[in-house]
Amino acid sequence: MSEKIVENKTFDGERALYGERDLVVRNCRFDGPADGESAFKECDNVTVEGAFMNLRYPFWHDRGLTLRGVEMTELCRAALWYSSDVTVEGCRLHGIKALRECARVRMRGCDIVSPEFGWSTRGIEMVDCTAQSEYFMMRSCGLRFRNVRFAGKYSFQYIEDAVFENCDLDTKDAFWHAKNVVVRNSRVRGEYLGWYNQNVTFENCEIVGTQPLCYCESLRLVNCRMDDCDLAFERSHVQATLTAPIVSVKNPLAGSHIVLPAVGEVIRDIDGATGVVEGRVCSLSTSQRQP
16 A cells, blocks of 8 residues: 655644554644644554654554654653554654653654653663653663663663663662663763662663662672762672772672772671672772772
8 A cells, every 4th residue: 555645734633643544744743723632643654754743642552653853842742652663763852751651662863851751661772862851761671772861860760671781871769670671881870879679780881879779689780880889789689890999888788799999888787788898998988089
């Protein structure tokens, strides 16, 4: 079946292109006084290129959706929900809750400014993107992130089955309750990183911030640097090889093994905090950044 093509039009009505199939929409605007919602609801095999989206809920319950060069403004709320097999390339997603409850999503070269983005998404690949958000990607699974720059709070909580490579994450309270996650060749800055996680591995990473990685199970750090980190690994089961001194380690549980050049203090004030810490004890503070 040949595709229909719609070009250079403006739509502002309710469900303007509802239920369309095999459609290409180019250089169109979704904006205007009628202030309609749900422009592309329940569509199959739709491609949207170069569109300006200024209305709410445009892409719900779609299957086989491709977006290229689309601008979604702050008024384009909850843009992509309950959709599957979605490709998003070179787009701006600037409305709150822009992506949620979707499956098999591929994003490349996008700019995201969207609180509560990505909740409960199943299978998302994000490459060469920037994002600002709060509660980013909460309760999602099957994440594959590469060259992503993120800033915001409470990110990646309750995620499962995820791999992050060459990412720069500036975020507090990140990776809480995460399961089966690998972070490689990345920088993670922020307070209270990764509490209550299970089977999480950091490889060749830089970690910055107070009280990281507490109450963890099966935690691994391989060739990582931890700057300005104090009270690390409290009540965690951890295997760690660190490349720089840290300020303090607190109550690593039995079976833990932490190897590092130096530590300011090893605190053991509970029963069972018998994890091995190999490194000379010296005076350090959180204001010192070790060479």
